[in-house]
Amino acid sequence: MGRAIVRPGQFLGVGSWTLRWDGQLLTRIDNRSRIALSVRGVDFRLPSGKALLDRVDVDLAAGSLTAVVGPSGAGKSTLFSVLTGARGTTAGAVTY
Known part of the structure:
Protein backbone atom coordinates (compact mmCIF):
# COMPACT_ATOMS: atom_id res chain seq x y z
CA MET A 1 0.00 0.00 0.00
CA ARG A 32 -22.99 5.69 -8.96
CA SER A 33 -24.54 4.28 -12.07
CA ARG A 34 -28.32 4.36 -12.31
CA ILE A 35 -28.33 1.42 -14.71
CA ALA A 36 -29.45 -1.99 -13.46
CA LEU A 37 -28.91 -5.15 -15.48
CA SER A 38 -31.30 -8.08 -15.76
CA VAL A 39 -30.45 -11.36 -17.47
CA ARG A 40 -33.25 -13.89 -18.05
CA GLY A 41 -32.92 -17.36 -19.54
CA VAL A 42 -29.82 -16.52 -21.58
CA ASP A 43 -28.32 -19.30 -23.68
CA PHE A 44 -25.32 -19.11 -25.96
CA ARG A 45 -24.55 -22.01 -28.25
CA LEU A 46 -21.84 -22.54 -30.82
CA PRO A 47 -22.88 -23.39 -34.40
CA SER A 48 -22.05 -27.01 -33.51
CA GLY A 49 -24.80 -26.87 -30.86
CA LYS A 50 -22.44 -26.98 -27.87
CA ALA A 51 -23.88 -24.86 -25.02
CA LEU A 52 -21.46 -22.32 -23.55
CA LEU A 53 -24.16 -20.57 -21.49
CA ASP A 54 -27.31 -22.40 -20.40
CA ARG A 55 -30.35 -20.61 -18.93
CA VAL A 56 -28.42 -17.86 -17.12
CA ASP A 57 -30.51 -15.67 -14.79
CA VAL A 58 -29.01 -12.79 -12.80
CA ASP A 59 -29.97 -9.32 -11.57
CA LEU A 60 -27.30 -6.68 -10.96
CA ALA A 61 -28.44 -3.65 -8.99
CA ALA A 62 -27.58 -0.15 -10.17
CA GLY A 63 -24.30 1.02 -8.67
CA SER A 64 -23.34 -2.43 -7.42
CA LEU A 65 -19.93 -4.02 -7.72
CA THR A 66 -20.05 -7.68 -8.75
CA ALA A 67 -17.29 -10.23 -9.27
CA VAL A 68 -17.59 -13.15 -11.66
CA VAL A 69 -15.08 -15.84 -10.75
CA GLY A 70 -14.33 -19.29 -12.07
CA PRO A 71 -11.61 -21.41 -13.58
CA SER A 72 -10.33 -21.06 -17.12
CA GLY A 73 -12.99 -22.19 -19.57
CA ALA A 74 -15.89 -21.61 -17.16
CA GLY A 75 -17.58 -19.10 -19.51
CA LYS A 76 -16.69 -15.76 -17.90
CA SER A 77 -15.54 -14.14 -21.16
CA THR A 78 -18.51 -15.58 -23.04
CA LEU A 79 -20.87 -14.21 -20.40
CA PHE A 80 -19.33 -10.73 -20.60
CA SER A 81 -19.40 -10.72 -24.40
CA VAL A 82 -23.13 -11.54 -24.28
CA LEU A 83 -23.80 -8.94 -21.54
CA THR A 84 -22.08 -6.21 -23.57
CA GLY A 85 -23.79 -7.17 -26.82
CA ALA A 86 -20.55 -8.20 -28.54
CA ARG A 87 -22.22 -11.60 -29.07
CA GLY A 88 -25.90 -12.27 -29.48
CA THR A 89 -27.81 -14.76 -27.37
CA THR A 90 -29.23 -18.01 -28.66
CA ALA A 91 -32.17 -17.55 -26.28
CA GLY A 92 -33.22 -15.25 -23.47
CA ALA A 93 -32.82 -11.53 -22.91
CA VAL A 94 -30.38 -9.03 -21.44
CA THR A 95 -32.04 -5.77 -20.41
CA TYR A 96 -30.77 -2.62 -18.71
Missing part, protein backbone atom coordinates in the same frame (compact mmCIF):
# COMPACT_ATOMS: atom_id res chain seq x y z
CA GLY A 2 1.18 3.48 -0.79
CA ARG A 3 0.52 6.81 0.80
CA ALA A 4 -0.38 10.15 -0.70
CA ILE A 5 -1.27 13.56 0.63
CA VAL A 6 -4.79 14.61 -0.30
CA ARG A 7 -5.11 18.37 -0.50
CA PRO A 8 -8.34 20.36 -0.05
CA GLY A 9 -10.52 20.14 -3.14
CA GLN A 10 -9.01 16.85 -4.30
CA PHE A 11 -10.94 13.64 -4.85
CA LEU A 12 -10.23 10.16 -3.54
CA GLY A 13 -11.59 6.94 -5.04
CA VAL A 14 -12.35 4.04 -2.70
CA GLY A 15 -13.99 1.06 -4.41
CA SER A 16 -17.02 2.42 -6.24
CA TRP A 17 -17.11 5.56 -4.06
CA THR A 18 -15.68 8.97 -4.85
CA LEU A 19 -14.87 11.16 -1.86
CA ARG A 20 -13.96 14.86 -1.82
CA TRP A 21 -11.67 16.27 0.85
CA ASP A 22 -12.38 19.92 1.73
CA GLY A 23 -9.57 20.22 4.27
CA GLN A 24 -11.70 19.18 7.24
CA LEU A 25 -14.29 16.70 6.04
CA LEU A 26 -14.55 13.87 3.50
CA THR A 27 -17.81 14.07 1.55
CA ARG A 28 -19.12 11.23 -0.58
CA ILE A 29 -19.95 12.22 -4.15
CA ASP A 30 -22.88 10.25 -5.57
CA ASN A 31 -21.62 9.20 -8.98
